[in-house]
Amino acid sequence: MKKNKGLLVVLSAPSGCGKDTILKSLLESTQTVKKSVSATTRAPREGEVNGVDYWFTPKEDFESAIGRGEFLEYATYCGEYYGTPRGPVGEWLEEGIDVVLKIEVQGGAQVKKLAPDCVTIFVLPPSLEELERRLRTRGTDSEEKIHERLQTAVKEMQCAGEYDYIVYNDTVEQAVRDILTVIAAEKLRFSRDPQVIERMLSHAETFCQ
């Protein structure tokens, strides 16, 4: 049986919807999924590690990489660049490893255009009220910042219709299970391996004399 290619998975979520927590838990729960580390020109936040959370890249380096076509997609967000280096993504997929791209909501449609067989997943909070509650409970943001985040989230949610699947962040465990379910089901699609019948019937003559 031929080795199947990995699946390219785009994961997006509105501001504050727990995309990073879900992704971390997803990577811990399976060996066959890798995350493509994005590059960004924004400054590292406390605790963020270069090459793990992002490749922190000076603006002029980022722009010359754009010029050399080294990004699968890139977007600007709050005045900073964010991009997915082509780097190892193609090799991993060939090896049968599933690759998750964490992409800003504006970038999802761009990846779908470049790689039409990717699977796009949009994470939603259980409700707007619950999202607000979670932002308040974290206690890290000012009232103004919370309001701003909610406004951004509402705008970003309007992009969900361009995505294939909706996963609710009711609990992180459920969201991870749902993402793994989507990946497993997508691998069973006939369109992902249209030669399957040809291969199976390649020596059918012996049965059909």
Place this chain on the structure above:
Amino acid sequence: MKKNKGLLVVLSAPSGCGKDTILKSLLESTQTVKKSVSATTRAPREGEVNGVDYWFTPKEDFESAIGRGEFLEYATYCGEYYGTPRGPVGEWLEEGIDVVLKIEVQGGAQVKKLAPDCVTIFVLPPSLEELERRLRTRGTDSEEKIHERLQTAVKEMQCAGEYDYIVYNDTVEQAVRDILTVIAAEKLRFSRDPQVIERMLSHAETFCQ
């Protein structure tokens, strides 16, 4: 949150590929999936129960039911009619119950045309050699009958391309797990609930003043 409709699932398999065993095990493993009992004009085989395996129906009754539009789909196979009564399918779906239709390979495309949001699954054996081995191991068929079944299976496999998903009958347990995975993933498709964002944002004004 609104109650979601059930999923209409078409399950087809070539001759001898264990469709009945898989379906039986699927129904035993979950409460939320029901099987639509097909009608047929063929005689019951040993052990088959009317209303469980099939509705065994005289030819003239079957033909008048066709005339009254009482079948979701029907086909002839080896000179006998097989059909899916519309009966309770619609009600079950409204109640959120997933309904599996066991359909001959020729019938799958017909259902997809009538109900484009159904999910179609084609069961394949691990290989032709394994299918042959299984038919022999059963020991119920003559050499000639085995040969005939294999020829039929090869012909039927060529219909697989019209189906959404391929599930391998490596083991019954794995096949059932794969079918449940497909059902779970399909329910996460944005296109199955395109009003989700509108509903979630219906009172977003309070956040966006």
